[in-house]
Structure formats: structure tokens, C-alpha cells
Amino acid sequence: MKFSTARRPLSVALASLLAAGALAFGTAGARADVLGSMEVTPATGTDTSGITLTTAGPCPAEATNLIVSVAGSGFPAEGQNVVSNSPIETYGSTGNGGIVVPLTQTMRDYASTAGFTTLQGRYDFTLTCRAAFGSTTYGDFTAPVWFTSNTAYQSAAPAAATxxxxxxxxxxxxxxxxxxxxxxxxxxxxxxxxxxxxxxxxxxxxxxxxxxxxxxxxxxxxxxxxxxxxxxxxxxxxxxxxxxxxxxxxxxxxIKPPAVTTPAKVTGTAKVGSTVTCTVAFGGATSVRYVWLRDTAVISGATARTRPLVAADYPHKTSCRAIATNSTGSTTATSPAVTVGLGPALRNVTRPSITGTAKVGYRQTAKPGTWTPAATTYSYVWKRDGRAISGATRVTYYPTRADRGHLITVTITAKRPGYAWGYATSAQRRIG
CATH class of the missing domain: 2.60.40.10 (Immunoglobulins)
Incomplete structure (x- = not known):
């Protein structure tokens, strides 16, 4: 069979043995009278401070010995002895007969012996007046301390928490x-x-x-x-x-939500290529953001106060929506819609031209020149002496005998979605 052992202070073991022996001799039972209080010195300290207990008065005359125990969080329910059964006469006394008992170890030492590390809340010291042998006791002196942290104590009760x-x-x-x-x-x-x-x-x-x-x-x-x-x-x-x-x-x-002071309106020329502005004013706004719409549908990414009109806007209606915000909330103002018209006609910058040998049967190629804004497609009309040649609408033309001795030109129509068409005619060339 395996036995486990626990180390205990020799004094505690001896006290237990003496108590057991006393029972064998049939001594009188214990008395649990509270005789008075004790003073804890120092009144405030730490877990490693030396502590002295001083009783408010003497033990009863019948008592010859004392034992001191401490109880509280972490210690056994019945308390742990910190001073073993000792003669009272070995301790000093006060003028009124109080007993002065210096503890030989600290609260940290006692906690370590009991097998725990956190000191917290109230701990009660009890000094028991007793006979040297047996289990007869003659009353107790008590003193509490409170650990307000794991390392600090005070002898006065802490203020009640609120x-x-x-x-x-x-x-x-x-x-x-x-x-x-x-x-x-x-x-x-x-x-x-x-x-x-x-x-x-x-x-x-x-x-x-x-x-x-x-x-x-x-x-x-x-x-x-x-x-x-x-x-x-x-x-x-x-x-x-x-x-x-x-x-x-x-x-x-x-504050109050923003208030519209000037109704929203789309200002500027409502034509492709122009820039329009959302004109509106609010009172009490800290910020204003904008949304543009095309035929009541929100235009993705169009969130500035101004917006250039593009080909996709023609011939639709556009309007703007302004959302003013402050710490209370938001107020929305939406403008009346305006119809977007065609942008201006494309303007010829470099005149169209014709390349190729100016003779019957030789290919003539039209060069459209340059335009602003840039054209996306072109159409062609070839002319003889200023009159359109039937069926001659491609970029190239092969002169026939009817063209010999006459002047030919090509008229270019420049096109771009959302803009009016632009027209320009090349210089004349005589076909030989």
C-alpha cells in the first residue's frame, strides 16, 4: 500500500499529538467564548511584512498556553495554525495585560504552506487561550485583516463598494x-x-x-x-x-436636417460635348454629394457637381440629385430633367485629299483629313465637275472615259455618335 505524506510545521504536529494525548486523559471540553479583539501591527502592510498581534487584555487565569490560527480564502475551513501550542509567559505583555505575539512568518509564507498563491479578501486571526495539555480552552481573541490586492493588506475594514x-x-x-x-x-x-x-x-x-x-x-x-x-x-x-x-x-x-434654399437645377448647354452643372443650395448642410441620372436611372460614377455630356446621353433626358447631410440626417433635392441635344457638327481641321495617278483606270483613294472631335466613321461621295457620280460612294474610285478631261473631287461626311455630321470636300484634280 502506498502512503502519502504532507510536511507540517513541527509545532503543529506536536500540538496535535498533545491534544490527542489530552483526550486520552479525559480532560474537560473546550469553551469558545470571545474574550476580545486584537490589534494588528503594522495596521497596513504587504504579504511579506512581519505581523504582530496584541490582545486587548489577558487570557483568563486558568489559561497557561495559547495557539494562533488564521482562516480565510485559500486556508482550510477550520483555519491553519500559525503559532503552535506555546506558553503565554514566553510572550511580552502590555500595561493592561494584553499579550504581544510576533508571528514568525509572513502571510506569504502561510499561503505557501497552505498551497495557494492569491491572497484576497478578509482573513481572521484567532488567538485561543488554553491549557498546556488536553483540549480545554478558555476563550478567543480575534483580529481581521483585509487583502485589497494579492500583496497589500489593511487592518481596517475597506469601505463598502458602491x-x-x-x-x-x-x-x-x-x-x-x-x-x-x-x-x-x-x-x-x-x-x-x-x-x-x-x-x-x-x-x-x-x-x-x-x-x-x-x-x-x-x-x-x-x-x-x-x-x-x-x-x-x-x-x-x-x-x-x-x-x-x-x-x-x-x-x-x-441640429435640424439640411433645408433646401435654392431648388436643384441643371445649368449649362444641354448638348453632347458640353458640361452641365447641378446648381442647388442648402442651409445647415455640412456636406453635399451628387448623383446624375439618365432617364431616371442613376449613372454609375457620375458623382461630381459638374458632368460632361457624352454621346450616350443623346437624345435622353438628364437630371441631377443633390444629397445634403449634417449630424441629424440627409435632405435630397432633385432637379427637373432636361433633354440632351446633339453636339456641334464635327469640324474639319485638315482638308480631305485624293491620292493616286490622275488618269482613266487608275485608282483614286480618298484621304478624310482630320476632324475635331475625332470622327469614328466616314462616308464618301465622288463628284465630277461638282456633281455626284452615281454609285461612287467608296473610299476608292476608278475614273472612266467619261471623266477624261474633267475635274473630280471627293466630299467626306465625318460622323461621331451624339454629334452633328461634318462635311468637307477635297481639292479638284483633272483626269487625263
Whole structure:
């Protein structure tokens, strides 16, 4: 059979053995009277500080020995001995007979012995007055300490925690000038003190006393924008209750939506190749964006205030839509639609010409010249002495005997979608 062993301080083991022996001798039962309190020195310290316990008075005359234990989070439920069964006479005393017991180890040492690492909350030291042998006890002295962190303790009870919550009515968003009622609710409700209402770091009015767990403040002065509102509780007795601050309450105050002051209108020449402008004015807008439409359908990518009209706009209707925005919302204004006309006729920049040998039977080739804007297609009409030659409408022409001695030209029609056609005629050449 396998046995497990646990290391214990020799004094603890000896005390247990003595107690067991005393039971064998049939000693009287224990008494659990509380004799008084103890002072913890120093009153504040750390997990590695040396601690001294001083009782408020002496043990009863019958007691010859004492034991000290500590109980709390991490320690056994019945407590862990920190001073084994020891004669009272080995310790110093105060003028009123109080017993001065320096602990030989620190709270960190005791926690390590108990097998845990986090010191937290309340721990109670109990000094038990007892007989040297047996289990007879004559009462206890007690003293608490509180670990406010894993490493820091204090002998005074920490202030009771409070919580503060904040609500606003009406619920935001509201328009500027609205009377907003702020209500701070405190728990526990019996905590006395006052509440500061804050907008960011700025205080709203004077501190308000707490009454029956609440404090209220009404303000009409919240400016346009988003506010971070908080309620901060300050107790009248900091030793009894702690301070607390509510979670930030985001609260929005808005201006009115933008208003149209000049109706939307498409201005400029509504012809292909021209640029039109969406003319409109708003009051109270922080930004304006634009949408252009063709026959009521939104034109992808057309989001500027101005727009060049393209071939695809002819002969459709175009209009613009302006969307003005501020912190409250958006207002839309749509212009009346205008019909897009043809752009101007293509203009000849370099005159058309004819290449090839100017003789009957030799191929003549028309060169269309250059145009602005650039043409996408051309058509051709060949002429003899200024009159159209029947069927001669290709880019090339072969002169016949009827052309000998006459002057031929070619007239070019330049075309581009959305624009009026342009016309130009080449210089004459005589066919030999």
C-alpha cells in the first residue's frame, strides 16, 4: 500500500499529538467564548511584512498556553495554525495585560504552506487561550485583516463598494435646446453623498445631494454633437462607502436636417460635348454629394457637381440629385430633367485629299483629313465637275472615259455618335 505524506510545521504536529494525548486523559471540553479583539501591527502592510498581534487584555487565569490560527480564502475551513501550542509567559505583555505575539512568518509564507498563491479578501486571526495539555480552552481573541490586492493588506475594514448608473430622458438623439433630465442611481441606496454630472471633463451644474439612492439634474445647454456623460458619486463618509463612477453614456444632440434654399437645377448647354452643372443650395448642410441620372436611372460614377455630356446621353433626358447631410440626417433635392441635344457638327481641321495617278483606270483613294472631335466613321461621295457620280460612294474610285478631261473631287461626311455630321470636300484634280 502506498502512503502519502504532507510536511507540517513541527509545532503543529506536536500540538496535535498533545491534544490527542489530552483526550486520552479525559480532560474537560473546550469553551469558545470571545474574550476580545486584537490589534494588528503594522495596521497596513504587504504579504511579506512581519505581523504582530496584541490582545486587548489577558487570557483568563486558568489559561497557561495559547495557539494562533488564521482562516480565510485559500486556508482550510477550520483555519491553519500559525503559532503552535506555546506558553503565554514566553510572550511580552502590555500595561493592561494584553499579550504581544510576533508571528514568525509572513502571510506569504502561510499561503505557501497552505498551497495557494492569491491572497484576497478578509482573513481572521484567532488567538485561543488554553491549557498546556488536553483540549480545554478558555476563550478567543480575534483580529481581521483585509487583502485589497494579492500583496497589500489593511487592518481596517475597506469601505463598502458602491455602484452608480446613469440614465437620460428623453433618450437621445434630441435636437439642440431640449431639456434633458439626467438621473444617477446609487447602490446601496443608503449611501450618503453627492453626485457630479459630467460632460466629458466638464461639470454640468453643481454637485447634487443623493436622496433615497438617486440624484437628478436637468440641463438644456447640451451643445450640438455627441456627448460622453457620466455621474460620479462622492461619499459623505469615505471610510464607510467608496466612490464610484457610472459607465459613460453616449448622448447625441442634433441640429435640424439640411433645408433646401435654392431648388436643384441643371445649368449649362444641354448638348453632347458640353458640361452641365447641378446648381442647388442648402442651409445647415455640412456636406453635399451628387448623383446624375439618365432617364431616371442613376449613372454609375457620375458623382461630381459638374458632368460632361457624352454621346450616350443623346437624345435622353438628364437630371441631377443633390444629397445634403449634417449630424441629424440627409435632405435630397432633385432637379427637373432636361433633354440632351446633339453636339456641334464635327469640324474639319485638315482638308480631305485624293491620292493616286490622275488618269482613266487608275485608282483614286480618298484621304478624310482630320476632324475635331475625332470622327469614328466616314462616308464618301465622288463628284465630277461638282456633281455626284452615281454609285461612287467608296473610299476608292476608278475614273472612266467619261471623266477624261474633267475635274473630280471627293466630299467626306465625318460622323461621331451624339454629334452633328461634318462635311468637307477635297481639292479638284483633272483626269487625263
Amino acid at each position: 455602484t452608480t448608473t446613469l440614465a437620460a430622458a428623453p433618450a437621445g438623439p434630441v435636437v439642440v435646446g431640449t431639456a434633458v433630465k439626467l438621473t444617477a442611481t446609487l447602490a446601496p441606496a443608503e449611501a450618503a453623498g453627492s453626485v457630479r454630472f459630467l460632460d466629458g471633463a466638464a461639470e454640468l451644474g453643481a454637485p447634487v445631494p443623493v436622496s433615497a439612492g438617486t440624484a437628478t439634474l436637468t440641463s438644456s445647454g447640451l451643445a450640438v454633437g455627441t456627448h460622453s456623460l457620466k455621474a460620479e458619486f462622492t461619499p459623505s463618509d469615505p471610510a464607510a462607502y467608496g466612490t464610484s463612477v457610472s459607465a459613460a453614456l453616449s448622448y447625441t444632440v442634433k
